[in-house]
Amino acid sequence: MTLPPGTVVRLAPDVRVRAGGAVLVGGSPTRVTRLSARARSLVHDGEVMVGCDESAALARTLLDAGTVLPVRDSLPSPTVDQVTVVVPVKDREAGLDRLLVGLGGAFEVVVVDDCSGDADGIAGVVVRHGARVIRLDRNVGPAAARNAGLRAATTPYVVFADSDVVIDATTVLELVRHFADPRVAAVAPRIRALPGERSWLGRYEAARSSLDLGARSALVRPLSRVGWLPSAVLAVRRDALDAGFDTRLRVAEDVDLVWRLDAAGWLVRYDAALTAHHEHLVTPASWIARKAYYGTGATPLAARHGGLVAPAVLSPSAAVVAVAALAQRRWSVPVLVTAWLTGFVRLNRRLRSPALAAELTAEGARATGAQTSGLLLRHWWPAALLGAVVSRRVRRAVVVAGVLDAAIEYRRTEVDLDPVRFAAARRLDDVAYGSGVWISAVRGRSLRALVPVLPRRR
Template sequence: MSLPIGAVVRLERHVRVLDGGAALLGGHPMRLLRLAPRARPLVTDRTVLVRDAATAALADRLVDAGLADPVVGTLPDRDDPWTLVVPVRDRPGPLDRLLASVHGASEVIVVDDASADPAAVAAVARRHGARLVALPENLGPAGARNAGLAEVATPVVVFCDSDIVLDPDTVPLLLRHLADPRVAVVAPRIAGLGASPSWLGRYEDTRSSLDLGEHPAQVRPRSPVAWVTTACVVARREALTDGFDASLRVGEDVDLGWRLTAAGHRVRYEPAAVARHEHRERPADWFLRKAVYGSGAQGLADRHPAHIAPAVLAPWSAAFLALVAVQRRWSLAAAGVVLVGSGLRIGRRLAPLPQAPAVGLRLAATGGVSALAQGMALLLRHWWPAAVVACLVSRRARRAVLVAAVVDVALEYRRDPAHLDPLRFALARRLDDLAYGAGVWWSALRARSTAALRPAIVRTTRR
């Protein structure tokens, strides 16, 4: 039994309940789960209450399939001893602010990753009663965390970067997920420190690369929440074994999560717990950091080639996207035929559900929208250097890029304008994409590999 008695799991918001509760459709990858007659009454109001072995088994299966998430408020409080590990290089001011926000740790370990002014870091650590581990040479975030991890004696370790501030309930809420023995790592939502006076700061408050949204999720490759940052995480010490890949200067958190998932552990994202982050707001620093994030793609492609694709498409959705990109009347008509044909085929696979044809068409429409969104992201973010070259010689390429840019900004600005006027929001959005894409291409050219740039065509299998 993974989840404890009294825990509640709630169906993920996109899961469809079909055939009067006899089947559930959703998850990542999408699957149809048919419930046995005795299991159907256990799902009430889109939730399952764990009260015995049968409900525990159903809840566990739903969580494993990505169809449901534990409700953190129903998980028991935990008093696990935990050690805070803080990797830092200089930045004594933010370090002082972080350590002042820490409550309940059994021990605090500050790892000085070869600071230019080690005395300032040592003074802050000493003032807060933290143990200092000073490294003679700079190892980077992964190596510094590993050095701290080697000193941890408690069953739980909490990693925090120096530019984080903990809310009082951040760690206690995250610890609740350890009631599930399969959970190895759980991460909070990363929010800004507060209202920012700068336009880039206001953009980051709602579009930070570290903010993974307001919905809980099981973290796994090729899902809406495919990774979590270790800017702040709670982890089981024993599950981490040797810790991070110290050869990675960026993307080490993604690599760790994917390795844990491959080993059968669960990695969870819990937005009810919030950690505050000091976003970069100076334009040069902000742009460089976005590019650094992109530069991690090639290292991940080397280690996890099946998970790093910038777009993941089924054969039919790839054909649909290609036909739309041709921008001819005949190609648009053909794209419509592909969409409808795929919907009918999906419907046949869902038979004998009475709603199968309609559900199949809706799923195909959703897949078509997803393909278009991924195509826009390729043009504007991952492939923008190639798109620029194409625009120099092709009117259709220019039209595609212009439409993609306008639609992207319109949809994102409508969702949350970040307290910016449309012009500055559009500028920040495009600079964000340019920086990240530049990092991806720089790493690809340096490695002489296109692995991080190639979309994946994935065939679905019957379940």
């Protein structure tokens, strides 16, 4: 599909340029892209401007691979009459009022009252801000409530915003700007915490919220760095959604929608330079309950999307590495070295670049370590705990994994919290989410969401 003339795309920050610009390493998921001499001549300072058929084709190819990201300022600006904001709400008058104040009456707003206890109070807030209300006579959940608002909208673009977020009109318009690319079906901003919360859990959540997908924009695809988007704020192309959210899901309905859009051939974007703020739960009981609630979406997602929700994606050689590392036997080191060398040789045979092959092999080893640690500490923690009771090797593996994970994430995360409480919060985070996954497995009578899978070839 054609990009507007003048569109500029720029190499994603994590893309590495090799061989004088002839090789690009990156994308969603990571791949090696080779550029012809003609293609290289169209790239200037890491950017491609759409001005002819060749540049449009190159920009399209790289956008679809996630190797480049659109420069938003180069895209045409939408108008306010092209956007409807849909707000599902249940018993959050203060939050709804705060959200509508932030929007400033710039757009048509449809508030879907999902059977609030004080319907008159919700209606009063809606009327005060000149919005429109749809009252549901029974509680149907956020997916069905959003769908009701989607059906009521007549504009080409709809922005779903939960009643516990704050976003301004300028940010909404900047989000919608991405739809100048006719292949983009959905886009979301970065979700940060509302300022002011100073409890230790609040400070952890401000830095490591489940809704915060990080500081780097990305093309969103399952099994890539950004594999889903939260519906706390989600802009969509109305015609791309068909029936909308799956109303059978009370949790993870946003993940399901994004994955269905990707499977249908649409592009989904995460724009980390745009920000909305969310009122996080920070009391211990409510915080742990919410993390576990998120985990209960795993089995329903696995039933719909199979291995996309797997806790780890391990190639046969990576699985051998994981087993050898966990075994902690005399043969473990030779097996690890052999696996690394085998991977290096295979990559070098394909890439014909020892330096790049070594770099990618090392990254694969780090990814395997991170996934193995995640299995022990997050998804398989009940089994790991039982194993630690009877096995010194399992205890050692759990302790080493926990310490290394906390140290690496603490260094990577800009968090206003001491290392000890950060580590404690991170382990509680993992245990709560993993408990939710196990609860969903028991309810759904399926372990599919707990079983690693082999990577799919692309």
